[in-house]
Amino acid sequence: MAGNPRNGRPYRRLCAWLRAQRLPCWWCGHNIGYELDARHPLSFTLDHEHPLSKGGDLLDPANARAAHRRCNSSRGNRTTRPKAALQRASRRW
Template structure:
């Protein structure tokens, strides 16, 4: 049986990751949980090992908080794209 994105176990995992309140694991900035889900800066769950590369949809160890934009730019890479040195002033 295929695992589903719209099932109760996935919604539970998303709620658990969201409840942690962690910053985006890709850029390090805080995530505003009040934003509309369609906003590029809204909360999403990113899978460290992409599902297309064998990652588990429901494994909490594979799930991290991310901005929608950061998650989309990562694509199905296992490691985030290097963006060069960042300022410590953020």
């Protein structure tokens, strides 16, 4: 395969499918700004639950998750969530 597989039609189709679902960020649980510019920290990115560097499949829909750009970048290739993210309430009280 020549070139970057993330520029290919199957990857763009997977991104469009995930974007259409308008899910919250799987990492932090907050809403994603789907209308924001792609460079914005709270914009949508496709994240892989099982990191590609650890054998995850690039085009597997079961491995694809909606995430904020900031959450995706800060997560790196970790597979476990920090305790603060697990204990976060769904609403501010």
